[in-house]
Structures are given as C-alpha cells and as structure tokens.
Amino acid sequence: MPHYPCQTCHISRAQILRPSTGTRLCAPCFTLAFETETAATITSSSLFHPGERIAIGASGGKDSTVLASVLQTLNTRYNWGLELVLLSIDEGIAGYRDHSLEAVKRNAEVLGLPLKILGYEELYGWSMDAVVAQVGRKGNCTYCGVFRRQALDRGAAVLGVRHVVTGHNADDVAETVVMNLLRGDLARLGRGTSLVTGTGGAEGGFASVKRSKPLMWAYEKEIVMYAHHKRLDYFSTECIYSPEAFRGSARTLIKNLERIRPESILDVVRSGIDMARLVPGAGGEGGSGSLRVEAIPRDAEDDTGGGCSGDNGEDAGGEMARVEETLRLNERAEEEGTETEIRLPAKAVNGQRHDRDGLHTGPPAAALPATVNGQNHDRHTHIPDIAVVPIRTKQEKKSGRKTAGDNLPPRQRLGQCERCGYLSSQAVCKACMLLEGLNKARPRTGIEVGGAGG
C-alpha cells in the first residue's frame, strides 16, 4: 500500500481510511475527529445539561466501551461537568457474564468511573437461573428478553439517574431501519432512528428514564478503529445464538451495502429518519425530533448496549416464517372480502414484539382463525405478546389509495402499567405479568416488584 500523508495534519503518515468520509488520517487526527463528531452530535441536540448524572449502559463490548471512553474524554475536555457512572446488568446466568463483566470492571478502573452491576435478582427478585429452575429451559428466553427491556431503566432508577446512554452505532440503526421495513413495522421506524427516547422527567420512576444513543452516527468500523488506536479493553461477544432472522438478514444486507458504497449506512439512517417523519400520526411533516420523543417506548432490541442480543433461543427464520404465514392468511382473508384482523402470536420466545403493537384503535376484531392464534383477546389474560395486523376491506383500500396512506389507525397512545408505571399498551406490562406468574407459583417474601417502580 502506498504511503499517504494525513489529510488533516499533513505531517504524519495516514494509517486510517475513514469509511464515513473516505479521508486518510493518522491515528491521532482520527481519534480527535471521532471525538469531535460525537461531541457535535451531543451539543447540537443539547443531549446533556451541565452537571447531569448519566448512566452508561456498559456491556463490556466495543460499543459501550468506546462510548464510555469518549464521554469521559469529552467531559474532561469541554468541562461539561457530567457525573458519569457505568451501569451493567447481570442476568444471573452462572458464567454467562463473567468475562464481559471483568472487562467492564477493568474499564471502570482505567477510566476512573464508578461502576454499578445490578442483577435481575435485585431488579426483579429473580435471577435467570432461578427463572429457569422455575419454568424450565423452554420459554425462559421470554423472561430474559422482557426483563432486559426494562433492566437499564430500573437500574438507572436504583442509582437515582434519569438518563441512560447506550452504545448503539450507525450500523445498528441502519439494520433496525431495514428490519422494520421487512417486518412492515412503521411504528418502530421512529423509535429505532431517534436519538432520544423517554422524557427523563422526575415523575414516573424508572418508566420515564431518558435514553439516548450518542454514537448513532458513528460507523461500527470506526468504533472498532477507535477502540484499537486508543488501546481500549473490550470483550468481543460472539452471540451463542443465531441472530433473530430479520436482524440477521438486515445485518448481512447492510454489510454488503457498505462494501458497495460506505456512505450508504448513513443514508439508510437518514432515510429511516425521513420515513419516521412521514408515518401518519407521527407528528407530521417537519415535526422535530422532540415531538416524537415522549411517546417513544423502548424495544428489547435497543437494550443490549452493544452486547450480545442473544435473547433468542429460536431457530433463525422463526419470526420471518411467522410473519410470512400471517401475511398470507391476511391476503386470503382479504380475497374473501372480509374485514378481518389477524393477530400474530408474536415472539413468544424473546418478547421482541412490543407491547405497543397490541394497541389497536381500529374496529373491533372479527373472525380470528384459530390456526393463527388461539389466544384470548382479553388483554388481562394473554401472556405472549401479540401484534395486530389490521386488514382493510376492499372499499377502504380503494379510498385509502386515493388519499395517500391515511389508512393507519390514529396516533396510538401508550398507557402506563398500573403496577410499575412503565410504558405499556396493557393495563399491566409484560414484565409485571411474568413476575406475577413467577411469584404466584413460588411466593417469595420481602422482595418488592421492581427496584424503584412503585
């Protein structure tokens, strides 16, 4: 490879070809540029306020390790006065988190940041090992996924922190965009692409903890480069499960896209943001990000902080096959001209289907093919999550076509779980439902549901 001078300082030899800009830089110029760009993401959106206490969701993986390092660097450099703390979640599976938590501990020491490791045991009263002992291996992933969804928020509340940052990068966000297009899930497009979710308000306990992803414009490749050149110590998680089908499919596609045109990762992210703006009821055209913030709930898939998202014991292809089957049944129902609403027995396995999907403001459901879903519509009794796919009659469809995509139900309003206050379309959120089942089967005394819920 020929030698190029650094395009920034023009002195040192370039060591890095940045995928985001195509420029060749020396290592010090690259790390400085990476930090400056992250700072720009933070300041241009007023992400933090001076003196704010911020919990960094730390999994020991590269993304959260880089995030912690960059935030610590910027906090010192710009005198932001942030109070940073590392927050790690331990599912309580013997041996599973050992290595990654060791990496987090070493990082905490090197960066001089306080570290809090919270187990499912402390957050929910049940470690995953205890859950498995109770419910068996089959289906335990549901618990793990549902608990993970709230774990960082509950953990933050335990620490008295109102803002959690996670290490999601541009590749993750692009994947989510493609995945939600494949799933046909417009509602999730907005959540996946917004910099901030949650209000961070003092009210509402852990349910309103603010979440943000300061690295959402950073390429995964550059995060790896940054970690390398800063000699950061992280644990490369190889997920023991095959990634969930949609995500696996989307990931491969994003990697191939990057090879063809590196800029396309950010282009996908921009497209996602544009589409989120154009979702009917999403706050309308030109709506600012903050408009959508309050109602944007989190997804389980957003909660892994760059670590392993192995919340899925199901064979790859499972969700895709299920969505496929549901769509086919919908088509058949449509051909028969019936107004039907088919409910998809979602992800019984990892709870990735969000509560919100269960909220449907359309006409009451009609025929419910037993083969699709033998479940009860009563929101209080169903355990596995359900997604609703509303079907329009032909008549509606024709008129919908003319008025350009007004066929979504009006803006969905999320309620709060009456027990823990977490955003939920159901009266009681899924975590609380699962906990109720667990606690009923083996009553335990002295442990409150949730760390700071009440």
Added chain:
Amino acid sequence: MSPSTTASAGAARPTPPPSPSAPNLYAPRALTNMSRLKASSVWRASESDMLEPAMNGEKSGRTGYRLHVLYVEDGKGDASMASKLFELVKHRYPEHTYSTRPLSDALALPGMQEVLRPHQATTQASTATPSSSDLSTILANLTSATSRTDLHQLLLRKLVVHCAQTHTCEAILWADSTTRLAERTLAETAKGRAFTLPTQTRDGETPLGDVPSYYPMRDLLRKEILSYTSLVSPDLGSLILEEKPRPAVSTRDTSIDELMKQYFSSVEREYPSIVANVVRTTGKLLVERVEEGVEGRCELCDVVLRGHAPERSRLCFGCIRILQGRETGG
C-alpha cells in the same frame, strides 16, 4: 378517467446486459404486461381497477383503453435482439400503437444539458441532438455502478413521462412487479431517498409531471409473472428477452440496485408475502408536503430541495452523489 380515451405508454426497454450495472428492468415485464392485458381472461383485477374496464370492454365488445407502447433503446447489451423481439411483439399485438426512442433523447429534455454536460451547454454543440455516444460518455464518466444505474433510470423515467405527454396519454403503465417495487424501496432507502418512495411506488400522481403512473402488476411477484408467460397460450417465451443469470457476488462493481435484486430474489423464494409487505408498508407513508410553485426542485430528479440538498444547491443530495460519486478505494 374515461376508459375510451386512456392511453398508456408502457415502457418497453430491453436490457440485455452482460454488464452487471444494468439490471434487466422493463422489457420482459412490459411485454408480459401488455400481453397479459390482451390475451388473458383470467386477469385478477385486484388493485388494478384501471385495467378492469379494458378486460370487460374486450368481453363486451366495447372499446377498452388505447395503448401506446413505447420502447426505449438504451444501446446497451444485446440491442439487436431486443429490437427483434419488439418487432415480434408489434406483430403479435397489431391493435396497439408503437414507438421507439433512444434513451439519449432524454438528454435533450429541458435542463438536462446544463446539468449533465455543463461544458458543452454553452458551446455550439449543444444545439445538436445528443447522440447515444454522448450518453455513453456521460455514463462512463460516473464513478460507480450505482451512479450509472441511477442516472440511467432517472433519464428513462423522464423520457417515458415526456413521451406520454407528447402523445397526450392519460396514464403511464409501468411493468414493475411487487418484487421490483420492493427492490426499489430498499435501494432508495440505501441511497438516502426514502422520502421519495410514496410518490415513486404508489399509483397516481408523480412529481415528474401531469401524467399519473400506475403499476398494474404491483401485486404480482416476479416469479409469478414468469410462470404466467409459459402458462398462457400462446406462450410468451418467444417474446421475452432472457435474463442471463449473474454471479451472486457482492463487489464494489455491483450497484446497490443489483444488490437489492439479489437480496429479494432470495427473500421471494422463501417469504413472498414479506416482499409484498415491504411495498405496502412504504405505501402507507405520507407524501411530503410541498408548497407548489414556491419550493425549488432538483434540476435532475425533480425532488423538492428543502431538507434534501445543501444550501443554495440546485441538485439534491442524491443527485450530487450520482454526479460526484467519489472513489473510496480500499
């Protein structure tokens, strides 16, 4: 619209590409589309209420739509074979009107010289009709397969719309299958242009002009259309340009469009309803609100510039990328 006056310019563009940068787009399907319309009595009207009267008309003896079939020669690949097939199509369906235009004619459309050949625009040469070799030069100077495909499609679209206007057609029928629309959905997403999808893949008005576009085969998978061509009698095999299978590798010479095509051909096999669902999903998006006549539009692709272009630019981000695709090496 009144059925008796509706004409259509089906874009028949044979692309027989040994070049990987030219996905085979319109030819077989446009031809299929047309023959289906005329030869089939098993047409499932589905969402295409436009074509229903045509079929009914045929049965009841009333006049259906008048079709104007347009073949755009792009001078690429096996052009002589494509032209030969076009002759066969004319012969098989003599009731339609046919015309042929070279793709380079799009360069003569208003504004194109200034954007694509800024150096020649000011000289005498600009008065001459642009030739196919001018087009080849422009395409060859682009730095990536994606840019070439983009510009190619953009010019094709512009030319078809222009011809439809010239022939006072009331609608344009595109031969895109649901698979093709899904490919375009993800390709445009990958190019940062997802905001144009509602107007690009939906039946009805387009930002390009007064002639609305329709996709009568929008509910059909590519594989279904291919099956149909052999099941109908007489079969259509002899009228269709064969698609040469291309190696399913992803290199930097592949275009984004080609990547999406490979991707969906595998999804189509296992999860056909998901392909259709991608198209339906983006079809639900709102069209960006535009203050007609007030807002500046991209001089190449006609999207509204606000929010999609650098300040004071006459081109949108997407078109800037087409024309200035940079080499990234590595």
